[in-house]
Amino acid sequence: MNILIVDDEPRHLRGMAGMIQMMRPGAKVKTAKDGEAALALVREEQPDVVLSDIQMPKLDGLAFLQRLKEEELQTKVVMVSAYNLFEYAQRAIRHGAYDYLLKPVDMDKVEVLLQRLDRQLAEEERERGESAEMKQKLELASSAYRSRLLHQWLNGELSPGEPVDLEEWPLLAQMNTLVLTEIRTEGEAFPVQELVEQLKQRVSAYGEACVFPLQTVSQHSIRLVTVLKRESKPAEGIEELRSSLMRQTEIWRACGMVSHGIAALREEHRVKPAETYISSLYRQAEEALEYAFHEVWEGVVTFEPDAGLGNTSAVFQLDGEQLFEALQEQSFARAEAMCRDAFAELASQGRTEPKLMKNYASLTLMKLKSRTSGIIDQQVGSALADTASTAIPSCISSGMLMELMLGRLAEVHKSLTERKQGSGELAVEQCLNWIQGHYAEDLTLEMAAEQFHFNPSYFSTLMKSRTGRSFSDHLTEARMRAAKELLAGGRFKIYEIAEQCGYRDTKYFTRIFKRQVGLSPEAYKHTLRPQTGRGDRS
CATH class of the missing domain: 3.30.70.100 (Alpha-Beta Plaits)
Incomplete structure (x- = not known):
């Protein structure tokens, strides 16, 4: 409770203030020595209760009450006076006083007064709360009605000529x-x-x-x-x-x-x-x-009919195997650049549907999880799956999408790097490079094992455990990649390409190529014609 005490006699003012503070230790008590000072404090502090003398200089108690009424300042005023006359009490009540106390003030009567004030202030606070709640409910109901009308208008659901109760x-x-x-x-x-x-x-x-x-x-x-x-x-x-x-x-x-x-x-x-x-x-x-x-x-x-939003011809060119190879390098830089470039091209200057961007991102991570299964830390693999299924679909910007992608790829790179320990790891990495340089030759697992001073059986197990693929798989992958590049160049016949890729039997080469790529070499060349514009020399 906030209480203001007004009296021009300093002794009475101190006595009343001390008594109120003792009876209500939690109350905030302020004092004023005349009506004008009290009026200024009421304007500034808005006290709950004012205990005011009647006879005061400058502005007496009754004039103070009148000014409060004129300025619509809401507070409960209790007049305190030594005049035990009904006329004074009647005038005070008529001017809006809450109650009337006689000097010298009786402590018991003050306690009764304060208890009554406590109850009334609490009741008024409750009523204000109910009123505010009701007002809020009415505002919400009005807002909901307005929002419903606007939704109907935006969606074309209002009947033509239907009257609409909206000021806008x-x-x-x-x-x-x-x-x-x-x-x-x-x-x-x-x-x-x-x-x-x-x-x-x-x-x-x-x-x-x-x-x-x-x-x-x-x-x-x-x-x-x-x-x-x-x-x-x-x-x-x-x-x-x-x-x-x-x-x-x-x-x-x-x-x-x-x-x-x-x-x-x-x-x-x-x-x-x-x-x-x-x-x-x-x-x-x-x-x-x-x-x-x-x-x-x-x-x-800005929506423009000819802006090309919803581009469906965008191509995603992030090769999963090449990404895996880049992630095995000492530096993360090439893998990051591959990812950024592929998604930048797919975005087509912001005209590709965001859902398509997310789908390719999720697919890339799921393929990488499959490719690294049994190679990287299990928790890293689980993070790839969780990001692909949950985080990426809820991305709200291309920047957030790329941040998620690079974050997961960096974890895979770190996990792969940590596994490159000991001579076995180094030998596997050197062997993969050796395959790239000698795929046109008649390579065998035994030749590779001898090259790197390992037992063939142990070397086969080592390569499988470190890369997830066998020596034969890696050799075939290198040969198929070279074959696709030669077919795209359009300078050689099929049998020439087979020989350059280490196959002495063209039919066997054709069978392996179709199994790996899904198309025969001849069909693959035809799919490249619109892009290369070269003729068929086979």
């Missing part, structure tokens, strides 16, 4: 540009109204605007819809709007990840009622927002 309806019916904004955060709740006002202030420079929040997409994200009525032609001013939204994104960076999708009405549709095109415009803004996944857009994507 005149603008909604004439809008020609829509911006869908999404904010994601792992932190505290969103200051929704503040965000709405800031966004409205920014976009109003480009036309008449209104901004409203949609229902929360998830616990940690919110969407705002901005509706604009721009007077300029659709293509004009969009780039300026995009640049402005990029600046707002930087300001909001502390709130979390921010992205925007912009859709503008085409000129030929401007003569039609808004309800005939709004659902299409909303879907376009949603699609543009989806592609903000690609960081090349810097968080703001």
Whole structure:
């Protein structure tokens, strides 16, 4: 309880303050020596209770009560006076006093008064809480109704001519540009109204605007819809709007990840009622927002029919075996570069569907898990599977996707590096390099074992345990890679390529190639024609 004591007699003031503080040790007690000082303290401190003398200089107790009433300052005033006259008490009550005490003050009576004040203040606090709760419920109900109407409008579910109880309806019916904004955060709740006002202030420079929040997409994200009525032609001013939204994104960076999708009405549709095109415009803004996944857009994507969003011709060229070989090198740099380059090419300047990017990322990690099974640490393999199935599908940006990919690849590289211990590991690595340089010869496991001073049986087991593949598998892989390169060059006939790859029997070479690649050498050459433009000399 906050209590203010007012009296022009210092002795009475100290005595009353000391008594109240003793009776209510937890109370906050302040004093004033006249009505004017008391009025100033009430304005500043807003005490729960004021115990005031009546006869005081400058502003007496009754005039003090009148001023409180005029200024609508809510506090409970108890008049304290030495005048035991009904007239004084009646005037004090009529001016709004809560009670009337006589001097000298009786401690028991003060205790009864304080208990009554305690009960009443507690009851008023409870009523205020109920009132605030009811107000909040009404606001939520109103907000839910408004949000439902806006959802129906955006999805084209309102009947033509249906009356809509929204103050923004005149603008909604004439809008020609829509911006869908999404904010994601792992932190505290969103200051929704503040965000709405800031966004409205920014976009109003480009036309008449209104901004409203949609229902929360998830616990940690919110969407705002901005509706604009721009007077300029659709293509004009969009780039300026995009640049402005990029600046707002930087300001909001502390709130979390921010992205925007912009859709503008085409000129030929401007003569039609808004309800005939709004659902299409909303879907376009949603699609543009989806592609903000690609960081090349810097968080703001404009839907354009000819922009090429949804590129389906992108090619993913990260060879799993070559990636595995790069991960076995002493440095992680080549594996990282391969991964970055492959996904940059797949992204096609931010025009490839984000879902396709995620699918290829998950597939790459699952293939790597299979390829390294029994070779790397089991926990590293489990992390590959978990990332592929859970973390990657929930990525919200290309940067996050690449960070996850490189993180897992770095763990695989570390695990492979740690396994390269002792002469056996070194011999296996040297043998793989030896195969690359001699695959055209009639190589055998026995020749390799002799080359590196091992027993053939032990060397076969060592290679299998360290790489997951046999000597024969590695030799075939090296020969097939060379064969594909020669076929792509288009300079040699099939039997010549077979000989250069270590096969003396062309039919056997053809059978092995088809088993490994899925196509015969001849068919494989034909698939390369559109890319190489070379003729067939076989």
